Amino acid sequence: MLRQCISPNQRDWVSKLPAIEFAINMARSDTTGYSPFFLNNGRMPRVMIWNDARKDEYPGVRAYAQRVKQAIMSAHDSILAARVKQTRDANRKRRPAPFVTGDLVYI
Numbered sequence: 001m002l003r004q005c006i007s008p009n010q011r012d013w014v015s016k017l018p019a020i021e022f023a024i025n026m027a028r029s030d031t032t033g034y035s036p037f038f039l040n041n042g043r044m045p046r047v048m049i050w051n052d053a054r055k056d057e058y059p060g061v062r063a064y065a066q067r068v069k070q071a072i073m074s075a076h077d078s079i080l081a082a083r084v085k086q087t088r089d090a091n092r093k094r095r096p097a098p099f100v101t102g103d104l105v106y107i
Contacts, residue, residue: 004078023075
């Protein structure tokens with residue numbers, strides 16, 4: 001997932017790690033049905049962009065939050081694309097079971 005989020009010169013990956021970790025921890029697991037954030041804290045984190053602040057208030061914080069929000073959205077899209085690809089690849093190799101209900105099998 002890191003590969004999709006870094007620039008072609010591969011010099012900015014260190015700055016994107018926290019946002020990617022945040023995105024992974026917010027993603028719901030198919031196995032558990034919960035995100036790691038929810039399982040560790042009992043709740044999901046608040047959104048980082050606020051709606052009641054003026055546009056000229058806290059410009060540095062707003063710019064940082066927008067960059068992190070973009071990184072999270074990009075990481076989330078990468079997670080979804082990878083999930084679709086992995087499901088398609090797994091289903092491509094799947095074969096029907098060679099036995100039917102009532103057959104005796106070893107367990």
